[in-house]
Amino acid sequence: MNLKISLSALNHHKEENETMSSNLIDKIQQLKKEKRALILAHNYQRPEVQDIADFVGDSLELSLCATQTEAKVIVFCGVDFMAETAAILNPDKRVLIPDKNALCPMAAMLPGELVQLYRKKYPNAKVVLYINTLAEAKASCDAVCTSANSAEIVDRMDSETVLFGPDWNLAHYVKGYTKKRVVPIPKLGFCPVHILFNKETILRMKETHPDAEVLAHPECTPEVCGIADFVGSTSKMYGRALVSKTKKFIVATEVGLLHRMRKGRGDATFIPAYEEAVCVNMKLHTLEKLYLSLKHERYRVNVPPKIMASARNAVEVMLGTRENLA
Numbered sequence: 196m197n198l199k200i201s202l203s204a205l206n207h208h209k210e211e212n213e214t215m216s217s218n219l220i221d222k223i224q225q226l227k228k229e230k231r232a233l234i235l236a237h238n239y240q241r242p243e244v245q246d247i248a249d250f251v252g253d254s255l256e257l258s259l260c261a262t263q264t265e266a267k268v269i270v271f272c273g274v275d276f277m278a279e280t281a282a283i284l285n286p287d288k289r290v291l292i293p294d295k296n297a298l299c300p301m302a303a304m305l306p307g308e309l310v311q312l313y314r315k316k317y318p319n320a321k322v323v324l325y326i327n328t329l330a331e332a333k334a335s336c337d338a339v340c341t342s343a344n345s346a347e348i349v350d351r352m353d354s355e356t357v358l359f360g361p362d363w364n365l366a367h368y369v370k371g372y373t374k375k376r377v378v379p380i381p382k383l384g385f386c387p388v389h390i391l392f393n394k395e396t397i398l399r400m401k402e403t404h405p406d407a408e409v410l411a412h413p414e415c416t417p418e419v420c421g422i423a424d425f426v427g428s429t430s431k432m433y434g435r436a437l438v439s440k441t442k443k444f445i446v447a448t449e450v451g452l453l454h455r456m457r458k459g460r461g462d463a464t465f466i467p468a469y470e471e472a473v474c475v476n477m478k479l480h481t482l483e484k485l486y487l488s489l490k491h492e493r494y495r496v497n498v499p500p501k502i503m504a505s506a507r508n509a510v511e512v513m514l515g516t517r518e519n520l521a
Contacts, residue, residue, distance in 0.1 A: 216243065216482060219482045219483065219486055220247055220482065222486055223247060223482065223485060223486050223489060224247075226486070226489040226490055227489065230267065230268050230489060230492075231265070231266050231267045231268065232266055232267070232268035232269070232270055232489060233249050233250075233260075233261060233264050233266035233268070233269050233270070234247060234248045234249050234250075234270045234272070234485070235248060235249065235250050235251075235252075235257040235260065235261065235269060235270065235271050235272065235273070235281070236248035236250070236251045236257075236272040236273070236480075237251075237252070237253065237254060237257065237272065237273035237274075237277060237429075237451075237477065238251060238252065238253060238429040238430070238433070238449075238451055238452045238455055239273075239429075239449040239451035239452065239474050239477040239478075240272050240273070240451055240477060240478075240480060241451070241478055241480065241481065242451075242454040243481075243482055244272050244480055244481070244482065244485065245451075245454055245455060247482065247485070248272065251455055252429075252430055253341070253428055253429045253430045254273060254276070254277040254280060254326055254327070255280070255326055255341050256430055257271065257273070257277070257281065258277070258280045258281040258283075258284045258285070259284065261281050261284065261285050261288065261290075262284050262285055266288065267288060267289065268288065268289045268291065268489075268492065269281055269285060269288050269289070269290045269291065270291045270292075270293065270485060270488055270489060271290060271291065271292055271496070272292075272293060272480040272485065273292075273297070273477065273480075274297045274298060274299040274302070274474075274476050274477060275292070275297060275298050275299055275302065275329065276299050276302045276326070276327055276328055276329050276330070277299075278290055278291075278292040278496045279329065279330040279496060279498055279506075280326060280330075280333075280510070281496070282330075282496045282497070282498050282503070283330060283333075283498060283503050283506050283507050283510060284507070284510065286503065286507075289492065289495060290495065290496040291488050291489075291492060291493065291494060291495055291496065292488070292494055292496055293479075293480045293481075293484040293485045293487070293488040293494075294479040294480050294481075294484050294494075295494040296476075296479060297476050297477065297479045297480060298476055299327060299476065300386075300387050300476070301327055301361055301362060301384060301385060301386045301387070302327055302328050302329050302332075302361065303329070304361045304381055304384045304385075305324070305328055305329075305332050305360045305361035305380065305381060305384060306329065306331060306332065307329070307331030307332050307334060307335050307502075309332075309380070309381065310322060310324070310332050310335040310336060310358075310360075310380070311335055313358050313378075313380045314335070314358075317356060317358055317378065319354060319356065320354050320356040320357060320358050320378065321337045321338070321352040321353070321354040321356075321357050321358070322335070322336040322337050322338075322357070322358045322359075322380075323336065323337065323338050323339070323340055323345070323348055323349050323352060323357050323358070323359050324336040324338075324339055324340070324359070324360055324361070324509070325339075325340060325341070325342070325345070325359075325360065325361060325362055325365055326339050326340065326341050326510075326513075327361070327362065327386075328360070328361055330498045330502050330503065330506045331502055331506075332360075332361075333505075333506035333509050333510065334501075334502040334503075334505035334506040334509070335505070336509050337352065337509065337512065338351070338352065338509055338512040338513055339506075339509045339510045339512070339513045340513055341428060341513070342365055342368075342412070342413045342414070342427070342428040342431075343427065343428045343430075343431055344513065345359075345365060345368070345369045345413075346369050346372035346373050348512075348513055349369055349373050349375055349377065350373050350375065352375070354375075355375060355376055356375070356376040356378060357375050357376070357377055357378070358378050358380045359377050359378065359379055359380065360379060360380035360381060360384055361380070361381060361384035362379075362384050362385060362386060362414055363379045363382070363383050363384050363385055364385060364386075364389065364390075364413065364414050364415060364416055364417065364420075365413050365414055366378075366379035367379075367417050368413040368417070368420060368426070385414075386414040387474075388448075388449050388472050388473070388474050389412055389414035389415045389416075389447075389448065389449075389472075390415075390416060391469050391471070391472050392411070392415050392416070392419045392447045392468050392469055392472065393419070393469070394416070394418040394419050394421075394422055396468070396469070397409060397419065397422060397445060397447065397468050398422060400445050400466065400468065401422075401445065404443055404445065404466065406441070406442075406443050407441070407443040407444055407445045407464075407466065408424045408425065408435075408439055408441040408443070408444050408445070409422065409423045409424045409425070409444075409445045409447065409468075410423065410424070410425050410426075410427075410432045410435060410436065410444055410445070410446050410447065410448075411423035411425070411426050411447040411448070411468075412426070412427070412428065412429065412432065412447060412448040413426050413427070413428070414448075415447050415448075419447055419468075423447065425439075429448060429452050432446065432448065432452065432456075433452065433455060433456060433459065436456050436459065436460055436463065436465070437459055437460060441463075442462060442463045442464065443463065443464045443465075443466070444456070444463065444464070444465050444466065445466050445467075445468050446465055446466065446467055446468060447468035447469075447472075448472070449472055449473065449474050449477065450467050450470065450472055450473055451473075451474070451477065451478075453465045453467060
């Protein structure tokens, strides 16, 4: 009897939650129309946040997407450096982040002042920074890059030595595709999620699923990238999953990407290389926080004008809109 009551109560609670979520989604959609807003969600966001977003993708894709819309308000569901990049590329729009505590640990490893210290140590070197950096760091570099074009941007620099940060693993990956001397800054910067993947564990998974293709993000360790069938950014991994003839994938990146992959290819099986590879900062954004962000237009992302101008120049070098690469 008590068991029946408990199951009944649980089902009722589930129905209430579903009704609340549905109402919240309706309210968000209404506010979005009223405020002429655009909702952007990174590939690592919660499934329900991805589902309500206007666009889902990687950080640069989303920031560029915002430049091609007439929306007045951009709600960026990602971490701090992503929202900053959106603000840098869209100075005429109000950029909001639903939870101001959504910070990137790796980006925090390379503050602007540390970039300046490395510049003094290597006065003849150019500085290329991964887009996963804070605006203050971008303002102190020569060019910004993504994981997809990192080697290309490094090769375009007119110095034999290039300082590259903040991810050591990506710096190691770049070294394999350029003749430049690549110096990682800081010495051991890393993504707390991508260092969780283990080569031996993935090899054992491969034995269990011999028909699976291993997809890995270049922020993973060199050992993991070395056994992957495909290495690329989140968007590149997603694109690979869509065109590959394989119907089973072992995915070595934050588990949020698997939701988008499963939606994109219902005929395939996607297996996380590590089920607990979760970026807790990415997951801070919820439907309720998204609703409150739209309603009260909080929390606005503000980048100081001087930093914004310098950071924008560095991003434009990557985008090819600045001819002077010296």
